[in-house]
Amino acid sequence: MSLQTNNLSNIQYLPLSSIKRPITPVLDYAKIDSMESTLRGVPMASSTCPNISEITAGELPPIDVLCVRHEGKTHYFAFGGCHRFQAYDRMQQKEGDETNEKSPVLVRCKVLPATVKQLKLYLGASVESVLNE
Numbered sequence: 001m002s003l004q005t006n007n008l009s010n011i012q013y014l015p016l017s018s019i020k021r022p023i024t025p026v027l028d029y030a031k032i033d034s035m036e037s038t039l040r041g042v043p044m045a046s047s048t049c050p051n052i053s054e055i056t057a058g059e060l061p062p063i064d065v066l067c068v069r070h071e072g073k074t075h076y077f078a079f080g081g082c083h084r085f086q087a088y089d090r091m092q093q094k095e096g097d098e099t100n101e102k103s104p105v106l107v108r109c110k111v112l113p114a115t116v117k118q119l120k121l122y123l124g125a126s127v128e129s130v131l132n133e
Contacts, residue, residue, distance in 0.1 A: 005064050005110040013106035016088050018076050019065060022123060022130050025082030035060055035087035060084045063107060066114040070131050076111070079122055 034046035043055035063081030067074060078085060085107070092105040120127045 005062075005112065008110045008112075010110070011062050012109050012111050014065065014076055014109050014111070015104045016085075016092055016107050017104065019063075019085070019107060019109075020075065020077050020130065020133075021079075021082070021085060022077065022126075023079060025086075027082060027086060031083045032086045032090065035083055036090050039087055039091055060087065060108060062110045065109040065111050066119065067111045068114050068116060068119050068131070070116055075131060076109075077114075077119065077122070078109075 028047070031046045031048065034044040034049075037044040038055055039058060039060060041057045043052050043057050045052050045055075049055060061081075061084070063078050063084050066077045066079075068077065069075075088105050088107050092103075095103060095105070116127060116131070119131075123130055
């Protein structure tokens with residue numbers, strides 16, 4: 001949760017595949033393991049959340065997602081929540097390995113409307129190429 005969405009109570013569930021992450025994250029894999037375990041219903045302490053009693057089994061805090069409408073299409077972008085995003089991604093990959101099918105994993109999100117101009121603050125000159133992918 002961020003300062004921008006702290007008071008936003010509307011949680012939406014978006015398919016993992018619909019959220020673009022244009023900036024490569026730096027990851028702490030122990031933290032991702034903890035989050036994946038929590039998603040599977042077995043809360044596990046991590047360096048950022050050592051108190052298991054504060055963790056809700058099967059649920060991670062929502063990821064802040066920007067929603068940009070451009071040329072009749074809706075695009076979703078996430079710039080934070082990289083460890084949570086990776087935990088959802090791992091869950092999807094493991095479920096696909098077990099069933100030979102990849103069912104869509106839904107990600108808890110707080111969606112913020114944004115303009116192309118606002119998105120450019122994050123992506124600079126590459127904003128048009130990312131929107132046209």
